[in-house]
Amino acid sequence: MQNDVDQTSNELRCSLAMVFTKDLGVASYRKLLSKFHSSENIFKASAKDIAATENIGAAKAERIKSFSSWDLVDREIKKAESKGVSIIHFLHPEYPDQLRNFDDAPVVIYMKGKITADDANSIAVVRSRLMSEYGRRAAQDISRGLAQAGLTVISGMARGIDTIAHESALGAGGRTIAVLGSGLDVIYPSENRKLFNKITESGAVISEFPFDTGPLKENFPRRNRLISGLSLGVLVVEAAPGSGSLITASYALEQGKEIFAVPGNIGQKNSEGTNRLINSGAKLVLSVNDIIEELAPKIKKQLSLTCLKNKADITSRIEALEITGDEKAICTVLASGSRHIDQILRQLNITPSKLSGILLNLELKGLVRQLEGKKFEIV
Secondary structure, three states, X not given: OHHHHHHHHHHHHHHHHHHHOOOOOHHHHHHHHHHHOOHHHHHHOOHHHHHOOOOOHHHHHHHXXXXXXXXXXXXXXXXXXXXXXXXXXXXXXXXXXHHHOOOOOOOEEEEXXXXXXXXXXXXXXXXXXXXXXXXXHHHHHHHHHHHHOOOEXXXXXXXXXXXXXXXXXXHXXXXXXXXXXXXXXXXXXXXXXXXXXXHHHOEEEEEOOOOOOOOOOOHHHHHHHHHHHOOOEXXXXXXXXXXXXXXXXXXXXXXXXXXXXXXXOOOOHHHHHHHHHHHOOOEEOXXXXXXXXXXXXXXXXXXXXXXXXXXXXXXXXXXXXXOOHXXXXXXXXXXXXXXXXXXXXXXXXXXXXXXXXXXXXXXXXXXXXXXXXXXXXEO
């Protein structure tokens, strides 16, 4: 057992050494890993064998063989231990399976919290830097619905919709993962420190960047590819042309992931990117059900069990209430999730005026609440 521990420690140290080797890059590391099967074996190999690896050459081989900053590696490991952060190398069993198949998967990931097997069923929620009230409400409703359906919500913990997505998932009792474009000791934005701590208790905060790495502009495209890589699909809530959320969507397309988009006002710049995505084939999302229906074939078992449980809980509450038959019928429709008033009308044989009156009574009783856009949900 001690030998196993030593091997794991050596692999981590050698993996971090690869990270700290100047101008090596993830693509080069994956070429070397494919040939030598571990970071430790790479350092044991001769410069000649390393240089003979595809796209490596003598200069990179020399930088690897002459690496001497082992004190930096050991300080990084000690700092992680002191901060309760796990550094997970590519060959470690806790390295996320969702990332392993990508050629540009990180050599190591830094993680506070825990990623579970269920987190393979996740949706990324991304946005433009600016957030409208419409975008906030859409992100809040959909993220909450995703969490209630048993899906993990992934985002970047940035200001605005990222923050709303994480908070909504946590508020629904769900799991969420934040991917940072900085080291885990550089919380950005700083006002999200409390959110950072909450996420680590009901999910994980991860980064591929070493400690003391600031939120540099060039880090965020790399961050975005991880957000996409960890998810089954990417939901773009608002996006101006050229925004980072569209970069994330392009990564999702390259990785074979589903792309979802919330439609917006054609006169708003922040809606131009999402509307163009829909025009190019992204799934139009009016409610969380549009995402669930699209993903159901892939994760049918988990979704069905979770949704049935949630629906059963609500149904049992409805049965226990002293309400009229029409009120109960409306609550039963809403047990599957929020519905637009027109959707309720289509499901029930009732006049619009009568439906409006019953919904008002249910709101006064504290059983139903109205959302933006004449949508209603069970409280």
